[in-house]
Amino acid sequence: MQHFIGRHAAAEPGSGDADAGSSPLPDPLPNPLPNPLPSPLAIRGLTVAYHRRPVLWEVAYEAPPRGLIAVVGPNGAGKSTLIKACLGLVPKVAGTVEAFGRPIGEQRRRIGYVPQRESVDWDFPVSALDVVAMGRYGRIGWFRRVSRAHKEAALHALERVGMADFARRQIGQLSGGQQQRVFLARALAQEAQLYFMDEPFAGVDAATEHAILDVLRDLDAAGRTVVCVHHDLQTVGGYFDHVLLMNTRVVAHGRVATTLTPELLARTYGGQSQAFAAALPARQDARP
């Protein structure tokens, strides 16, 4: 019944949505035919403000049933905030976020999260395996210890990112890329269906980049949805199927090939777009 939600249908009355519909975009409405399966992620009228300055303004987005999705935009566009608001980590001024047709807060088991590497203290006295096992805590439940089976699941997740040899290593003694892989392994250990990742490729070495990419493709092949904040326009086309261009508002979204155009990038990045647009084409059609 809620399939015909427009980009400001869920906005609060009187919240100034008069200009929200004025941006001349390729039709942002989802397919008007009733969808048999609810979208993995449906964001409606999402507005977030820090100290009264809007960071997200009436963001509406419905993720396609499958595929890897890049969230792209300039610094301060609210990309990380979008992820955090979806996960309930920052308070919403307005709007709803649903995963698989139900409020996202009721779906914790199906959601995985890779925060930015800088968000934690890597000097903390835990091993890589300990950190990955934290991804299982939601399944283990209150008061119970981490059982052998959960430890094995965590070790398996470390294997998938090529970090099994470092399981016992204290996390501060890993390189930046290795730390990023530990975070990714932790998300894998969550065995989620919808993943949010905040700049997993930021500042990592080539080996880590390949490891992350392999994992993303495995997740995609297994039918998982990955929403990934990504900063490198050169690789968006090579790594992702879909892109969400945003700058406080949603500028455009769709398949990378049709959405990552110089005009839309110019609208996303404003004045700084020329250099990005020039750097763009090369690897756009690397993904089928």
Next chain:
Amino acid sequence: MELTLLDFLRIDFPALLAAVLACAACALVGNFLVLRRQGLMGDAISHAVLPGIVGGFLVAGTRETLPMMAGALLAAALAGVLIEAVRRLGRLESGAAMGVVFTVMFAAGVVLIERAAASGVDLDADCVLYGQLETILWLEPTGWGSLLDPAALAGLPREVMTLGFVLALCAGLVLLFYKELKITTFDPALASTLGIPAGAFHYGVVLLVAATAIAAFEAVGSILVIAMLICPAAAARMLTDRFAAQLALSVLLGVLAAVLGYGGAAFLPLWLGAEHSLNAAGMIAVASGLILALAVLFGPRHGLVGRRRGLRRVRASATPASSPGPAVLGGEA
């Protein structure tokens, strides 16, 4: 000989026991401040509870533990909320917010004490700052056997009982919520997405620190409380990279500081021929500081000495053709 044993059991044993229990409890909860990088929170809470202690005392009119504890917990909760509010509304970093809140609340406590003193009540700030370890006496014992005699043990001073209860409470909660405390301390955001309320655990830690601090105040004073919240946990961090070992070691080091400090205060000066013993709480704080200094110097991996040796090894293994030391290390970091 019999006399000194009785003296020990009646005078030194209860004071030492109170110090050991206080230090163990403070060291255990202190981990969650140190590992959250909120060491100042211990300082803030232990000052901010003063108006609560005095308020509880004024309302109840007695020096019973319960009303003072209730008042102090209320004050700690208020301080926790105020710090968060000042941080958000004033857009300050949390250290500044803590500094503002705890000084104001401590000042309010001092004013309240003055008022209480004016109305002829015996309560003074010195006792809060330095404690009164030396006045904790156990009059029941008649010999070693009293340590196993339930009737004599029931006569243990109230401070010791309270501290024993608080230590048991801390240990029980840490065991029960071990996993949850670990994840909310390391990565509160992930904990929240898993349905573990990181905010509630933050306030829970604040309240537990407050309860521990209050129980320990009376016996050992707030200065020792602040030292014991930070030093053992920080020292343990230099000695291990495992979370469980960190908790266990900090408690062990806290107990060690209590024993060494008390011994250094009560017995050492007499053996050295001095007339008076030293202030025990002060010596325990000094001992915990010394332990931390030794750990910083000689910790196996994080200690200064060990780290220098590690550096030398890296330099030695770098081939002559490669870039000099700092660049090699930079690549690893």
